[in-house]
Amino acid sequence: MKKFVKVVVAMFLMLGSVSGVPLSASAKKMPSVTVTTSFLNDMVKHLAGDFISVDMIIPAGEDPHLYEPRPQDIKKLEEADLVLYHGLHFEGKMTEVLESLGVAVSENFDSNEIGVMDDEGSMTVDPHFWFNLDLYQQATERAAESLISLVPEHKEEIMNNTEDYKEELMELDKEVKEKIGSIPEESRFLITPHDAFNYFSRSYNIPVHAPQGVSTDSEVSNKDIDDTVDFIVNNKIKAIFAESTTDPARMEKLKEACAKKGFEVKVVSGEGQELFSDSLAPEGQDGDTFIDMVEHNVDLIVNNLK
Known part of the structure; x- marks a missing residue:
């Protein structure tokens, strides 16, 4: 048995020398x-x-x-x-x-x-x-x-x-511009929980409104909520969107407030039906790379507003 182990070790060392790379170097950790x-x-x-x-x-x-x-x-x-x-x-x-x-x-x-x-x-x-x-x-x-x-x-x-x-x-x-541009202008409004889509709005000509500021750490006032409800009702917006890193209950409250004013709006939420704003999806899920995330968001917006 000892002889067999020695032979295996010798072969292993010989393979290392044949490759021209010292074993210690090949095992070196990457930066x-x-x-x-x-x-x-x-x-x-x-x-x-x-x-x-x-x-x-x-x-x-x-x-x-x-x-x-x-x-x-x-x-x-x-x-x-x-x-x-x-x-x-x-x-x-x-x-x-x-x-x-x-x-x-x-x-x-x-x-x-x-x-x-x-x-x-x-x-x-x-x-x-x-x-x-x-x-x-x-x-x-x-x-x-x-x-x-x-x-x-x-x-x-x-x-x-x-x-x-x-x-x-x-x-x-190019793909995003074409898809967002296919939404009729009168329906092209994006309502999200916090103000994460300003760059998206300017890049693709889609007005965005949110009750909370650019950080989810900011306060949400009653006035901000009332203004968002009025914006939804006045523009007859078909759908509003939850985000993957925020509480969807916030959008349900907007829906309830709109209903009190006689207007029904759809809340787009649930697994696989949320916008990604501050994070990609966990690995293995739709939206787990940046490009997949953008495509997921755009398809969700277009399918619910077009």
Whole structure:
């Protein structure tokens, strides 16, 4: 038996030497990248998934606006070779630690492109830039730069992956414009729980209204709710939409308030029937990649408003 073990070990060592790669080198861990969200997890895997290991802080389906970092999350961030995050206060309760440890993929955005005007005429930074596919491409380029700095030996592959992914995003943009444009203008209104679709609204000419502000951490006033109900009734909007990271009961209350004014509106909600705004779907479900998520949202909107 001992002789057999020695022979197997010898063969294993010989195979290692024949390959020309020392066993210790082949077993070496890949550089680690820690990202905050499912969006960045998907992006990084597209760009450099073969050359790095990726760890995600905020699980798919959870709300980044409200996520409280745990001690193990901080440890992941501190031990990573590279940290990538959205910025623009999207990861609201993690901002300070992320600014000290990571790279914001939104850091090079034009400040004139990331604001939204509130009801009082003040400009607020809107973190949901991924609904503007031009900005999402800029974020992709910034992520690629950081990844190339981390693994410069794979610069050419990452650059090629980046260009391929950007082409997919440009094709997606054309598809979305065509589909949203097919909704009759009198029916082209999007009502969501919180104000996450401003970039989408400007990009695809679909007015958006929500009772809550750009962060799910903001307060919802009775006036905001009343204004949203009036907007639905006055524009005879066919359907309003729940989001995957918010409580659908909020939209049911809007429906009840509309009914009191004599108008029936459909609430689009339930598994597989919610809009994705602040997270992709969990892996294995419809909407678990960025491109699939956008297509899911657009098809849901068109099918219920057209």
